[in-house]
Amino acid sequence: MSAQLIDGKAVAETLITQVREGVDARLAAGKRAPALAVILIGDDPASGVYVRNKKRNCEKAGIRSLAWDLPASTTQDELLAIIDQLNADDSVDGILVQLPLPKHIEPQAVIERIDPKKDVDGFHPYNMGRLAIKMPLLRPCTPRGVMTLLESYGIDPKGKKAVIVGASNIVGRPQALEMLLARATVTVCHSATADLAAEVAAADIVVAAVGKPNFVKGEWIKPGAVVIDVGINRLENGSLCGDVEFDSARERAAFITPVPGGVGPMTIATLLQNTLDSANLHA
Numbered sequence: 001m002s003a004q005l006i007d008g009k010a011v012a013e014t015l016i017t018q019v020r021e022g023v024d025a026r027l028a029a030g031k032r033a034p035a036l037a038v039i040l041i042g043d044d045p046a047s048g049v050y051v052r053n054k055k056r057n058c059e060k061a062g063i064r065s066l067a068w069d070l071p072a073s074t075t076q077d078e079l080l081a082i083i084d085q086l087n088a089d090d091s092v093d094g095i096l097v098q099l100p101l102p103k104h105i106e107p108q109a110v111i112e113r114i115d116p117k118k119d120v121d122g123f124h125p126y127n128m129g130r131l132a133i134k135m136p137l138l139r140p141c142t143p144r145g146v147m148t149l150l151e152s153y154g155i156d157p158k159g160k161k162a163v164i165v166g167a168s169n170i171v172g173r174p175q176a177l178e179m180l181l182a183r184a185t186v187t188v189c190h191s192a193t194a195d196l197a198a199e200v201a202a203a204d205i206v207v208a209a210v211g212k213p214n215f216v217k218g219e220w221i222k223p224g225a226v227v228i229d230v231g232i233n234r235l236e237n238g239s240l241c242g243d244v245e246f247d248s249a250r251e252r253a254a255f256i257t258p259v260p261g262g263v264g265p266m267t268i269a270t271l272l273q274n275t276l277d278s279a280n281l282h283a
């Protein structure tokens with residue numbers, strides 16, 4: 001068997017078109033376009049690419065983007081002051097601070113400074129807590145994007161065994177909450193998991209989000225499983241690879257996401273969706 005590829009680029013394009021329609025509906029009702037403030041600190045090349053893609057896709061969706069490109073020497077207090085200013089600005093619906101941050105800035109202090117109503121990354125404890133109590137408001141982009149991908153391919157997690165490999169605040173933990181909300185039976189694996197191979201082998205849906213190239217072995221995958229690879233690892237030869245051994249996993253899985261072109265594009269499309277949702281909730 002060779003798994004069907006899940007085309008994240010195509011699903012993301014469809015989602016961006018839907019966001020554009022939602023923006024046009026706001027304009028037709030006499031409301032303003034949604035606005036997203038994107039803050040980039042320092043010169044991490046990958047972050048620069050992601051931020052440029054976010055701005056470009058905002059344009060496509062009719063969302064106004066405001067850019068703060070700040071030097072690596074920016075202090076935490078300077079960053080918090082900019083966030084305070086954006087929190088108070090009624091013309092701004094979403095605030096995004098690109099991660100990772102320079103080492104002298106404490107990410108949690110930054111995340112918690114953003115008004116939860118404008119937290120389009122969904123990382124604020126308020127929004128994570130809402131997701132945990134089955135009352136989601138603004139949901140982390142990558143895990144929400146994964147759920148959209150599954151739905152687009154007619155894959156319903158209800159009653160399935162979902163195994164999440166990785167327990168980060170950005171992906172693994174909120175992904176587990178999303179799967180639970182969709183009524184999967186959920187296992188979260190991490191560095192202290194006793195038998196990772198056995199956990200993965202029992203999964204109907206595997207989500208890999210560890211940031212280590214080819215960490216999940218193809219031979220672990222249960223025949224017919226759905227494999228979602230969130231990892232984006234750049235190899236020394238410049239090529240990208242995921243957290244899953246793609247070729248051998250594809251031989252066993254029913255569905256699999258490629259890297260690139262799988263989950264990555266959904267992260268950005270879902271950010272636009274969250275920005276529209278935020279505008280519609282409050283302005």
Ligand SMILES: Nc1nc2c(c(=O)[nH]1)N[C@@H](CN(C=O)c1ccc(C(=O)N[C@@H](CCC(=O)O)C(=O)O)cc1)CN2
Nearest residue numbers: 050097098099100121141260261262263264265267268
């Ligand atoms: N504030 C945030 N910071 C970070 C997030 C986030 O959701 N919010 N996620 C990642 C980076 N990220 C978005 O910010 C992101 C990563 C990858 C992609 C993507 O489209 N990847 C492409 C490949 C692109 C390449 O060539 O490098 C793909 O997978 O096809 C989009 C967004 C960490 N920081």
Ligand SMILES: [Mg+2]
Nearest residue numbers: 141142170267
């Ligand atoms: Mg992400």
